[in-house]
Amino acid sequence: MSQVPGLRRARQLTASVLPTRAADAYPSLAAGRLRKLGTAGSTGMLPFSGSGDGAIYFRDGKVIYAESDRTPGPAASAYKAYADGLPPLGRIMAVRAVTEPIIDAALELFTAQARHAKFRSARLPDVGLVSGIEVETLLAEIGRRQRLMKQLSAVLTPDTVISRNPHPRSDSVRISAGQWALLIRVTHGSTPRNVAWDLGRSVFCTVTDAYRLLVLRLLLAAGQVPEHGLAVMSFVRAASLKKGDTMPVINARTAAEDTL
Amino acid sequence: MILNEAEAVLDPVADIEGFLLGCLVDASTGMILASRKDQGDISLPTAAAGAADIANVLSLLAGELPMDGLEDVMVTFRSQLYIIRLMSEDLDPNILLLVILDRARANLAMARREIRNFCVNFAA
Numbered sequence: 001m002s003q004v005p006g007l008r009r010a011r012q013l014t015a016s017v018l019p020t021r022a023a024d025a026y027p028s029l030a031a032g033r034l035r036k037l038g039t040a041g042s043t044g045m046l047p048f049s050g051s052g053d054g055a056i057y058f059r060d061g062k063v064i065y066a067e068s069d070r071t072p073g074p075a076a077s078a079y080k081a082y083a084d085g086l087p088p089l090g091r092i093m094a095v096r097a098v099t100e101p102i103i104d105a106a107l108e109l110f111t112a113q114a115r116h117a118k119f120r121s122a123r124l125p126d127v128g129l130v131s132g133i134e135v136e137t138l139l140a141e142i143g144r145r146q147r148l149m150k151q152l153s154a155v156l157t158p159d160t161v162i163s164r165n166p167h168p169r170s171d172s173v174r175i176s177a178g179q180w181a182l183l184i185r186v187t188h189g190s191t192p193r194n195v196a197w198d199l200g201r202s203v204f205c206t207v208t209d210a211y212r213l214l215v216l217r218l219l220l221a222a223g224q225v226p227e228h229g230l231a232v233m234s235f236v237r238a239a240s241l242k243k244g245d246t247m248p249v250i251n252a253r254t255a256a257e258d259t260l
Numbered sequence: 261m262i263l264n265e266a267e268a269v270l271d272p273v274a275d276i277e278g279f280l281l282g283c284l285v286d287a288s289t290g291m292i293l294a295s296r297k298d299q300g301d302i303s304l305p306t307a308a309a310g311a312a313d314i315a316n317v318l319s320l321l322a323g324e325l326p327m328d329g330l331e332d333v334m335v336t337f338r339s340q341l342y343i344i345r346l347m348s349e350d351l352d353p354n355i356l357l358l359v360i361l362d363r364a365r366a367n368l369a370m371a372r373r374e375i376r377n378f379c380v381n382f383a384a
Contacts, residue, residue, distance in 0.1 A: 235310075
């Protein structure tokens with residue numbers, strides 16, 4: 001007769017036949033939930049809690065909004081930018097102003113492995129003319145961003161303390177207005193995340209710009225040896241897809257689709 | 261699709277002789293904002309990511325060399341031409357236009373001119 005207590009024995013038996021929730025199963029579980037909601041054409045809200053609070057809002061199976069308490073949302077004026085008469089580039093920039101914070105929030109929820117609760121109907125945020133992001137498109141873009149963040153993570157994460165380099169290497173460096181805005185906001189104890197909140201920009205975008213400033217040696221990251229140069233970040237390496245993976249395209253249109 | 265009419269924005273580029281692929285890429289994040297593709301065997305994510313990487317590397321050079329702002333980049337492969345152009349100098353973050361052409365059918369000078377006109381009209 002076994003010496004193992006009954007309850008423990010029962011757990012051992014069920015563990016041997018039931019699928020376990022492995023630590024690395026989170027991405028597929030959360031992605032699976034989103035895919036189901038997308039396929040079902042759901043409308044409502046999927047709340048997340050735990051290491052990061054937030055929610056993803058669906059309308060007719062598409063993601064129309066996402067929020068996280070660890071990322072700045074879209075600017076209040078972002079949705080009003082969809083005014084008639086904007087030139088095409090203005091419309092594209094307006095699309096970006098809305099989608100970037102949504103993808104940033106979703107990325108944060110996935111990266112923090114926040115637990116999703118029961119999907120429920122909710123009053124949807126007013127998103128104006130934004131028609132929503134396909135679930136597969138969102139998941140592919142999250143995957144691409146996670147691969148890029150992993151590439152940078154040895155030196156820089158959203159929560160790494162950064163500081164201005166008091167001894168820049170070069171007399172002449174050209175940086176963008178956004179990078180300049182980032183640089184002048186870096187104070188004692190700054191991290192890319194809190195600078196992103198200051199600027200009202202996406203955390204992901206702030207991390208990539210901060211990394212570019214590290215490469216230019218205008219910024220230093222905590223623990224980084226100033227004399228050591230950094231590799232330039234590579235979007236190509238982050239875009240590497242296995243055969244059959246979905247392309248991270250916000251608005252794809254192929255010749256094949258045209259013929260449908 | 262984020263914006264219903266966004267799919268049409270690259271129609272003028274798709275009319276260029278030898279057109280294979282065109283896309284708008286957010287240079288800051290590498291995200292593809294819009295795309296048109298007439299040939300299936302080009303990996304759009306890789307091509308777009310490559311365009312963003314090239315623009316990024318060239319921007320590192322800008323401070324080191326006596327160069328004015330980057331306008332466009334042309335990469336010539338044996339069978340294809342890659343043309344990468346900044347949509348506007350004033351945008352932040354900047355948006356890149358990548359156009360891939362069949363080298364056997366494309367006229368580079370004409371293509372450059374059409375792409376330049378497209379960018380001007382796009383921003384106007």
